[in-house]
Amino acid sequence: MLLIACPNCGPRAQAEFTFERPLASIVTPTETLPDLIHKLFTRENPRGPSWELWRHTYGCAGWLKVHRDTHSHQISAALPVDMETPS
Numbered sequence: 001m002l003l004i005a006c007p008n009c010g011p012r013a014q015a016e017f018t019f020e021r022p023l024a025s026i027v028t029p030t031e032t033l034p035d036l037i038h039k040l041f042t043r044e045n046p047r048g049p050s051w052e053l054w055r056h057t058y059g060c061a062g063w064l065k066v067h068r069d070t071h072s073h074q075i076s077a078a079l080p081v082d083m084e085t086p087s
């Protein structure tokens with residue numbers, strides 16, 4: 001069973017969480033229209049480690065940043081959404 005360590009609740013089954021999107025595709029209100037279109041519709045789908053936005057939908061309902069390998073699905077980190085991601 002795949003576990004995700006929610007910063008609020010601790011380790012929980014992946015089935016309690018919902019994947020939202022890769023962090024690189026998150027848009028802000030200050031971006032230009034071409035940048036918005038690129039981030040929303042033409043983003044890459046890399047194979048390997050990726051930072052993603054997830055939600056603990058069937059738990060605390062909190063948002064978190066998850067570092068997941070898109071090939072092996074191994075999760076190496078789960079951070080509060082307001083915490084800076086390591087580079």
Ligand SMILES: [Zn+2]
Pocket residue numbers: 006007008009010056059060061062
């Ligand atoms: Zn939680």
